[in-house]
Amino acid sequence: MGDVLSTHLDEGRRQHIAEKTGKVLGEFSRCYREQYGVALFNSVRYEIEGNGGPQAQLLHRKVPLEDHVIYSGNLFQYIEENKKWRNRFCVVPHNYGLVLYENKLAYERELPPRVLINSAGYKVLTSVEQYLELVNSSLPGVTPKSGNTPILKCPTDFPLILWHPYARHYYFCLMTGKEQEKWGAVFQDCVRHCNNGISEDSKVEAPAFTDAVRMYRQSKEQYGTWDMLCGNQTQVLSNLVMEELLPELRSAIGPRLKGKTQERQRTWIQISDAVYRMVYEQTKAQYDAMVAKCELERPQMESSIRTDMDQIITSKEHLASKIRAFVLPKAEICVRNHVQPYISSILEALMTPTSQGFAEVREVFFKEVTDMNMNIVNEGGMEKLVEYMEKLSHLAFHPVKMQSCYEKMEQLKLEGLQQRFDVSSTSVFKQRAQIHMRQQMDDALYTFETLLHQELGKLQGKDELCKSIQRILERVLKKYDYDSSTVRKKFFREALLQITIPFLLKKLAPTCKGELAKFQELIFEDFANFILVENTYEEVVLQSVMKDIMQAVKEAAVQRKHNLYRDSMVMHNSDPNLHLLGEGNPIDWGEEHSGQPEAEPAAEKRRRAKQVVSVIQDDDGALPYEMGAEMLMSPSSPEPPEPRVPPGSPDGVAEIREALAKESIEVLTEERLTNGTHSTQDSGATKEVVVAAGAASGDVPTKGLAGDAPAAPTSGAKVLSEDGVRRAPAPPAPESTARGEVQHAMPASPTTGTEVLHHAEPASPVSGAEIPSGDKVPHATPASPAPRADVPPSDKVRHGVPASPVPRAETPPADEGHRATPPSPAPRAKVPLPPAGTDCHQRSDKETGEEVALPVACSPPQPAGTTESIEGLQTEF
Numbered sequence: 018m019g020d021v022l023s024t025h026l027d028e029g030r031r032q033h034i035a036e037k038t039g040k041v042l043g044e045f046s047r048c049y050r051e052q053y054g055v056a057l058f059n060s061v062r063y064e065i066e067g068n069g070g071p072q073a074q075l076l077h078r079k080v081p082l083e084d085h086v087i088y089s090g091n092l093f094q095y096i097e098e099n100k101k102w103r104n105r106f107c108v109v110p111h112n113y114g115l116v117l118y119e120n121k122l123a124y125e126r127e128l129p130p131r132v133l134i135n136s137a138g139y140k141v142l143t144s145v146e147q148y149l150e151l152v153n154s155s156l157p158g159v160t161p162k163s164g165n166t167p168i169l170k171c172p173t174d175f176p177l178i179l180w181h182p183y184a185r186h187y188y189f190c191l192m193t194g195k196e197q198e199k200w201g202a203v204f205q206d207c208v209r210h211c212n213n214g215i216s217e218d219s220k221v222e223a224p225a226f227t228d229a230v231r232m233y234r235q236s237k238e239q240y241g242t243w244d245m246l247c248g249n250q251t252q253v254l255s256n257l258v259m260e261e262l263l264p265e266l267r268s269a270i271g272p273r274l275k276g277k278t279q280e281r282q283r284t285w286i287q288i289s290d291a292v293y294r295m296v297y298e299q300t301k302a303q304y305d306a307m308v309a310k311c312e313l314e315r316p317q318m319e320s321s322i323r324t325d326m327d328q329i330i331t332s333k334e335h336l337a338s339k340i341r342a343f344v345l346p347k348a349e350i351c352v353r354n355h356v357q358p359y360i361s362s363i364l365e366a367l368m369t370p371t372s373q374g375f376a377e378v379r380e381v382f383f384k385e386v387t388d389m390n391m392n393i394v395n396e397g398g399m400e401k402l403v404e405y406m407e408k409l410s411h412l413a414f415h416p417v418k419m420q421s422c423y424e425k426m427e428q429l430k431l432e433g434l435q436q437r438f439d440v441s442s443t444s445v446f447k448q449r450a451q452i453h454m455r456q457q458m459d460d461a462l463y464t465f466e467t468l469l470h471q472e473l474g475k476l477q478g479k480d481e482l483c484k485s486i487q488r489i490l491e492r493v494l495k496k497y498d499y500d501s502s503t504v505r506k507k508f509f510r511e512a513l514l515q516i517t518i519p520f521l522l523k524k525l526a527p528t529c530k531g532e533l534a535k536f537q538e539l540i541f542e543d544f545a546n547f548i549l550v551e552n553t554y555e556e557v558v559l560q561s562v563m564k565d566i567m568q569a570v571k572e573a574a575v576q577r578k579h580n581l582y583r584d585s586m587v588m589h590n591s592d593p594n595l596h597l598l599g600e601g602n603p604i605d606w607g608e609e610h611s612g613q614p615e616a617e618p619a620a621e622k623r624r625r626a627k628q629v630v631s632v633i634q635d636d637d638g639a640l641p642y643e644m645g646a647e648m649l650m651s652p653s654s655p656e657p658p659e660p661r662v663p664p665g666s667p668d669g670v671a672e673i674r675e676a677l678a679k680e681s682i683e684v685l686t687e688e689r690l691t692n693g694t695h696s697t698q699d700s701g702a703t704k705e706v707v708v709a710a711g712a713a714s715g716d717v718p719t720k721g722l723a724g725d726a727p728a729a730p731t732s733g734a735k736v737l738s739e740d741g742v743r744r745a746p747a748p749p750a751p752e753s754t755a756r757g758e759v760q761h762a763m764p765a766s767p768t769t770g771t772e773v774l775h776h777a778e779p780a781s782p783v784s785g786a787e788i789p790s791g792d793k794v795p796h797a798t799p800a801s802p803a804p805r806a807d808v809p810p811s812d813k814v815r816h817g818v819p820a821s822p823v824p825r826a827e828t829p830p831a832d833e834g835h836r837a838t839p840p841s842p843a844p845r846a847k848v849p850l851p852p853a854g855t856d857c858h859q860r861s862d863k864e865t866g867e868e869v870a871l872p873v874a875c876s877p878p879q880p881a882g883t884t885e886s887i888e889g890l891q892t893e894f
Contacts, residue, residue, distance in 0.1 A: 074496035137248030241439035372579035
């Protein structure tokens, strides 16, 4: 790689890249300094005058994910330097970065990570075909011939690829489709969060930066939305530079690339990534110096603004009146002919998926709280309430459970309107609406737990607790309906302006923009830092279309479309002290009610860090750590006898395990299965529990291992969801439709969305599960839950009968609950362990926090500080 880069990026070309970067940043710096003064003036004026909208009814959590991990688990990464697939332990911390460790033990010992990925600007791809299409279009003139080996091959049918137009690409693969869906949801959440990298808390720097980017691009005749306005300020500026620099490099370097098509594509990706890193480093240094200089001038500028506020406002209004007289007639004609006829169509296209997404947020919130309430009715106890509330409080940051809400927004289509209004992509609007959904869910949850926490001291008994939960839920839903209507109307107005204003500016530019210079003389020199002709001109254009946009949104609210409230409907604050409660310390349900006040050491606290999403990994047929991609993909390699594959395993896993069997040196007589099956000894009999890890709706195995008799869950009985929480049918929300109704499962079919475990005999306890005590478990009852599931005591809910009768459910007689013991399972296939000296893939400890002992054949971990030179440590952007 070094030789390739040194050949195509010699000293002369690097100097050209530095000069081009400096030129772009110099022009942007001028725009930023101008916009900084305007943003500072607007901030101070807003502070003095105040012009806030309706007060939010829901509380806002200040630090949502403090000391939490979003997700962690194992997946396989393709290392380009040595063309091998390696097992990696991936952790997604509260800042939504992707951190890849050698293995879980390295993470627990706080060893340096292998890779740090900031996913801003990336696209998550779930097929190699999507990736190859983007790669082929990135280098014009290089078209692979049919039958040629593609640039990337995946050893399984479940890839996950992070693609970036400028930076390095990352390749991952999973063993099952369910794993791919869950990791895909996690990756999408990371991209969504990192793209929103410019903090809105900054009332001066953030608007100054975004306005400067817009003004710079308009000076280059680039109007409309920009997909690469994502990430933090340095990343956005790097994208701005690469937007101009990369076409030059492509035309200069592209024809000089040698080798086959795949090699030229791979070389170009490496060159683009190297240039992007050079630009990023230079951009970061210059941007930091630019901001520091403006901050030094800020006190003096702010003092001048506060002293001359009235004069500045008067001067600006005088300038606006002159520009309005010149521009407004032309703008109104353009709005009437080219914009007004399409506003209702754009609004309807935005409203339908957005309102469906917010309705889904409401439904998910209602269902989760109702399920918790019904479980408390059946199980009772403050301990269960604490356990459920700890999970419920971070529901908004659960990528898998929130995916049904986010998917509604993926239906957004602006076909026909995109070309007319120069909207390059709808992803900007999709991600913005999805961020609003997550925020509204978290606000509703925080308000609910705050009100519930306040009521706990007054309640006596389980019945009062359940009634109080239902009453608080109804109050919070009313507040959510009001706030979600306010948020959606604001989103619709902003989206309509974001679509129409660039179109109008582009239409008016030939006749108006050249005449703006004559208005500069109307601005006093002392106020030139706070009043700009270009900004005032855009405000006049905005006013020309704002009336039509406000009227369209108002009509939609008056017609009660999509449950929007009218602007005249103001919800008076029925909880005057509620916002005072939100100012207190965050609620920690575990510390307050668990009875464990002892502080844990820092290392133990890190290892047992609370996780929003359960660890879901399927270790079946793990890839050999040092196996080359050529061996995994070679069609001519001899095929060994096919080993036995557990049910539900994909064909790709079988092929990988064949290669693993061929690569192994020895077969041990006593081994531990690492594909999701735990082997335990009890009274000399071997028992197996097949762990359906991460089973989701529609992913229920139809049969167990050889000799196992599948056990169907009893009709009407509560079943375990993927969180280990017993789910009960929840009544639909007031506004919900028929889709919110729960279909009761018949006795012969397993319930959708549950984890069904098949036993040969009653299994020995599994790590992390709570096993019932007292009653004997019948052989044909639904099996014990997988690790990380919580099972209530057997004296509360018997396994063979429903916890609470459900209409239309048939309960079998007590004497039919016991059946003959199924035959013993067939001997297990011997699966070789990895050779000595390789890293050992550990099983997940789910959410128990317990350490899992390493197999004997595992090599000791690497000492702290050791890294592989072929990979290197990736710099976090």
